[in-house]
Amino acid sequence: MVYTLIIDFDNKAKTKVIVLKPQITESELKEIVDKKKTKYFRRMLKTPKSHEVHVHSSMLVYEPIMLISGKYSANFYRKASYEINVDSNVKELVFEDGVFPATNFTPSSSFATKLKNNSVSIKLEEHVFVSHEDELVIDHHGKIRDFKYKVHNNDIENYPKRILKKNTVKDFEITEEAAAKKLILSLQSHEKFDDVRDLQENMSIDRMTKVYIPIFEARLIGPKRKVEILRYDAVKRKLL
Incomplete structure (x- = not known):
């Protein structure tokens, strides 16, 4: 079987950066931490009292998610x-x-x-032509996940670079090239070719967006100096 694979990286769209706005105030966050902090030290149905757990430090961290999409096309002859x-x-x-x-x-x-x-x-x-598109959502650990955030104009920061520059930002543990390879494998997985000849496949990456999610982290110290980390999604307004 003659096989040709063409991957077009040169025409990849420029990476877009989006930073989501926190949907909660600092005072609301402090109230939530104070209310939920003891649950992290619950042992054997016993929960410590509020004064036994204190917040050592807290900070807003921006965690990135990558949205990458591409197109796939192929043509071949089959019996x-x-x-x-x-x-x-x-x-x-x-x-x-x-x-x-x-x-x-x-x-x-x-x-x-x-x-x-x-x-x-x-x-x-038969001379057959097929084509389709696909999109992957990859978290900063490099794992594929769902994307359940709204990205409307009123949900995003107007100056994303400024926000990221003055805050703590987690880095991706996966390169853009490795993310592109994951997308390519996903694009190819939609098609199975048996008993064909002169197969030619074409793939291109046409969109890459990095969305930064504000996550509030509080370092808690409880009884016997045990340490726990409270994580709160400041967009979805929920504990992680």
């Missing part, structure tokens, strides 16, 4: 067989220099004979 229904008294079909015999030919013109099914099977090749 195929077509059944053509013909009259009962048709013995064969002649097409140019090819002769294709009928499966149930009979010269009789009786009514019973006419009720019999007669067909011609023609084996040939």
